Amino acid sequence: MRPDVQDQIISIIAREAILEPAAVHPDMTLDELGLDSLGLVEVIFAIEEAFDISVPFNANEPSQSHFDISSVGAIVRAVERMIAGQAPAAA
């Protein structure tokens, strides 16, 4: 995992969950962080804005959205893959 991407995502999630970034760990799930469906769409919006990417996510079928939200670490890895896919030169 790229530390800069992970730090930024943890900071976004922490802000949405109203927690200190230090309290958010890669193995935690969004449920454990107390994020509901509206919190989740806000997190995704913030990620899209921060990394200039477009996240394929449909709230009707979160598990089939080709964007793994099963844990904080999974989100970081998914974003890294998207950054790599969209801007390979920067990776």
Added chain:
Amino acid sequence: MRRVVITGAGTVNALAQDVPGTLKAFAEGRCGIGPLDFPDVERLSVRIGAQVRDWTPEAHFERAQLTLLDPFAQLALVAAREAMAQAGLGKSPGAPERWGAVMGTAGGGNSTVNDAFRTVFAEGKNRVHPLTVPRLMNNAAASHLSMEWGLMGPSFSVATACASSNHAIGLAFQMIRSGMADGMLAGGSESMLNFGGLKAWEGLRVMSPDGCRPFCATRNGMVQGEGAGVFVLESYESASARGAEILAEVRGFAMTSDAGDIVAPSAEGAARAISGALADAGLAADEIGYINAHGTGTSANDRTECAAIHAALGASAERVMVSSTKAMHGHCIGGTGAVELLACLMALRDGIIAPTINHVQADPDCALDIVPNTARQVPVRAALSNAFAFGGLNAVLALSKV
């Protein structure tokens, strides 16, 4: 308390620009959803919707009047003209002070807002059309209806998101029943299929990219529509006295609030509204032959609505026919309940049950007779129309044959 009946119906929606065409489309199970067509649509991630095609406002309005009319008011006026003509009312019967118009809408003049914002933000201009405010205001449709027919009694708009039309029709029903008014034009209208309107919806990530499949295991979201439905409601006595054809009787109405989540629906709140409408109507659950469901095609609504129908109707839920016509005309938001009430009128008058089209695979969480894909011919004596809005506001109407 007075009995209240419907003597006129009118509509404009993606399926047709009148009631006969819409009912024919319902009976055929036709889908009005297709590629959206308006400026900047290529910048949207979801590009399908149920748009009113071949709309020619000049065919309906003089230029001087048109300049005052956002599309949502145009659709409302044309629908109301059809309803008033069917009711046989060139102008309001009896005392005009005893007639009014109550119209639901969520976005009001949303396309006027979109145009004005484009002008000042995108085009950098420093002035907008001088009539921007009277076009965009939420009460414009109700006001234009009152002006067109000189209705001088209570008129206002109701904004309860996706339940706006049912709240509007329910309030009109209560006003006539209680003696506050003799007759009302009631319904709803919505037209927010424009870049700004849909960009806002995109953010919620609840729209389907490929179609509306209510109650289907493969459903993946709602599809936006636009349209209006308007009904003439009047007291049974006045309708009978002038020999008007009665389309149906409005028997009961209930509204509840979930007081829970701003977007997630609650089966308990929805069930209370269904039970409340039955109680208000004096109808037993086993007397209901058809329910026009809210049935948006989102994962959460359809599952929750089915649980609510089971909770409210008990064993009768096993045999009641339930369909969502949104798969055909899209989700017309503040106008949707009015367009959908037409399916109840068709069930009661013609014994034709509009189907839930696009059905592919049963969902165990939606174990009801959803009348999949093909219309059915079954006599129905009483029907319900459900509407459950964002904000947790629920409104259910009960209708029957007279």
